[in-house]
Amino acid sequence: MLRIQLAHSYFLRFDQKQWERGKPYPPLATIQVAAMLRRMGHEVTLFDAMLAEGVDAYADTLRDARPDLVVLYEDNFNFLTKMCLGRMHEAACRMVSEASGSGARVLVAGSDASDRPGLLLEAGADAVLIGEGIAALCELVGRLDREQDIDVPRWMSGIGGVASPHADTVATRPPNGMPPAPQLSGEAAWDLVDIERYRRLWEERHGYFSMNMVASRGCPFRCNWCAKPIWGNHYRQRSARDVAEEMAMLKRRFRPDHIWMADDIFGFRVDWLDEFAERLGELDGMVPFSIQIRANMISEAMAAALERAGCVEAWIGAESGSQRILDAMAKDTDVEHVYSARSRLGAHGIRVGFFIQLGYLGEQLEDLLATRELVANAAPDEIGVSVSYPLPGTRFYEQVKAQLGAKTHWDDSGDLAMMFRGAYDSGFYRSFRDLLHRQVELMQSEQGLGPRVYGEACARLEARWQALLASGRDHLRELGHVAAAEDC
Template identity: 60%
Template sequence: MLSILVGHSFFLRFDAKQFERAKPYPPLATLQVAALLRRLGHHVEFFDAMLAHGTQDFDARLDASRPDVVLLYEDNYNYLSKMCLAKMREAACTMIGRARAAGARVLVAGSDASDAPDVYLAAGADVALRGEGLDALPALLRRLQEEPALSGAALMAGLAQPVALPRPEAAELEAPVAWDLVDIERYRATWQAAHGRFSLNMAASKGCSFRCNWCAKPIWGQRYQQRSPQAVAAEMAELKARFAPDHIWFADDIFGFRADWVQRFADELDRLGGGIPFSIQTRADLISDAMAQALADAGCHEAWIGAESGSQQVLDAMNKGTTVPEIHGARRRLRAAGVRVGFFIQLGYLGEGLTELLQTRELIEQAQPDDIGVSVSYPLPGTRFHEQVKAQLGAKTHWTDSADLAMMFRGTFSTDTYRTVRDLLHAQVDMHRLAGDAHRRALQSLQQRWAALIDSLTPAAAVSP
């Protein structure tokens, strides 16, 4: 059997915004693959970049373990891994080079490796797997075990490189997580110091069946694969007994999907003695009265909705499939059920002008979500959106880190304008937490800032990135 060092390249310290948020989660997909390799009989060690200080920590682990193979397998459940963040790509390439210098064979897998394999191969990787790579990985390792000197091309000869659609077998959906490889107490300490509580992550499904024009799906494609509510409840009960987290983040693109699934999940948790408060991501058009109540029954603390825009014109251009009234309805139903609501907002999409920006401001004013996350449209390879703007892309084709928010195509307004709108929308949400004179002062300041911005956004303000 082979000695394999499994790791990933998402260094929290390399992303100032995420480091300041201090909400790290262990890399679920990476730990699932580590468990798979163990079941295949390989000796597995683990490098967790999330809380590492830098690539020098990888060097130390490499020197200590001297593996036959290094597998850099990015966490497919981490939404930030869907885009290329330059600092993480650079870290991965540095790690690849050092692994090769140490005599290890190197395999890589993840969204960016699927979209831009040549970058990783040029850095020294033997193979860049496409999609999850779970069909090809066991065969690759068998070949390396039998013929260690095979070239990367020879390793892949005759093997399919699955683009996105893994077989929806129960064994894949119920893949165990190698939690023993993680320094859980270090995660706990980070969370406790910053937030006074400890949160862990789970996933009840893979993928998303909707077809938003801007959303790339290089790992799971358009398929939505859901675990059984009994299995998810049992896993939550196990995490509760084993690690006692105060909160769970479900990393699914869409949690639950159907109200009856969520209600069965709630019933099973009740049978097992109760669950853990949790947060999810969902869509406005999935939040019926029954869904809102089922989520509350299951212990959902907070639901993040991909609202994206307050403009129906923009939502339609995105092929989002939701309406502004549905967003309001979802907010209203969840609030009535006692579930906090966050909105994901996306600025700068094609066709968004000042009128549409102000419609998004109006959505936030009227719906009053408990929190928002604001981003700028990012042209992900493989999407219809990317096809529409790729001729406009210049030298900057990806963000440095998650706080970059740079326009990489010719939007209606400048990067600085969208950053200003982001700050104003956040101030608008924060203002509703104030009362009395503090609220009146905040409102007056916000109105003045919006007026100044609107005055500056004349037709002459439309610029290239």
């Protein structure tokens, strides 16, 4: 039996925007792996960075846990982890160095590690597990358990799918990712998480408590900017009964008010959702939940099935109001799908959020105006706005690689820096984002404000829009795109 410490490096405190937002979730993938290792007979502890003070707190846990092996296993379901943020990369390197300095063997897995294993290996990791890395992890843990003083070259010998100076071949991430491993099934190690700490923070900030779970891993679609370094285009869905039973268990044990389904695409089929709803009914296990789903999957039948299952909020990757930009992204949806999804979900009482992306390659002022129009006309309940972010391994990254400067990753999720030559600079997109948010806030508050105050607020907002758009036209003129500027 080995003493194994599971950890991850997403410190909410290192991400100012998310700290202020105050909606943290436990590291689901990390505790799924913890449960699997425990089923293999090992003694497992967890360092949960999410609510920790910093890396010094991690060093303290090493002294108490004295692990034989540290597995820094990032939460693949946390979209912020998928962004490979600079501050978290630095924290991961420091944690690896602390763990290695304590005498433990160290393995690392996650999106960032799969994309750039070099600095983690230099910091002292024995190996980086590429992709989900479960097969390699099980083999390495088994070998170490049988021979605890095995030297590293023999430990790594013949193992596929790892990056290590000691491996026979240095693995790199396959362009199409790896299928989700079947070993990661069953209940996650929820007992290792300080759930009450999460509950306190949620209740203090929002007056309710939300937990997370997943019904699937991966996504079969191919939007060409989307980072899917772990599973590529593979998709594995759990049975509807299994997911319903987990939700019922979470409801009995932790009494959450809400659940965030962290799937890239939740539900997928109406018959799956109906079976899910039926089993939840039998178990009295229903908890209101939020999902992410594609606009072109929201048929009338799907919207009704989501409502029956207890879905209260759906986030859609609307991205842009310009069909030209959606096509350039290989999004494989039409702007019309976004409108119809919004109205069908709304008719079933489901709140709708749009993810919006600004600054995609080739986007011009007319495309931005189409996005403004989409938000104004479809009137989502909420929006999340980002600028296009070229992540290694994506087709989009290859398209803009030659334009990238020294900065290749955002420091934190509020960074919003343009890292390639878009039509405008970061400041313009930040202002555009702020005005889009203001527009949605204003539409949401229309009834409370009354017609006169609402009308005045709309006029002030329109003046701010016009000032920003004028600055955008000036910017295009400076670049010599006079015709484009005048067309808009």
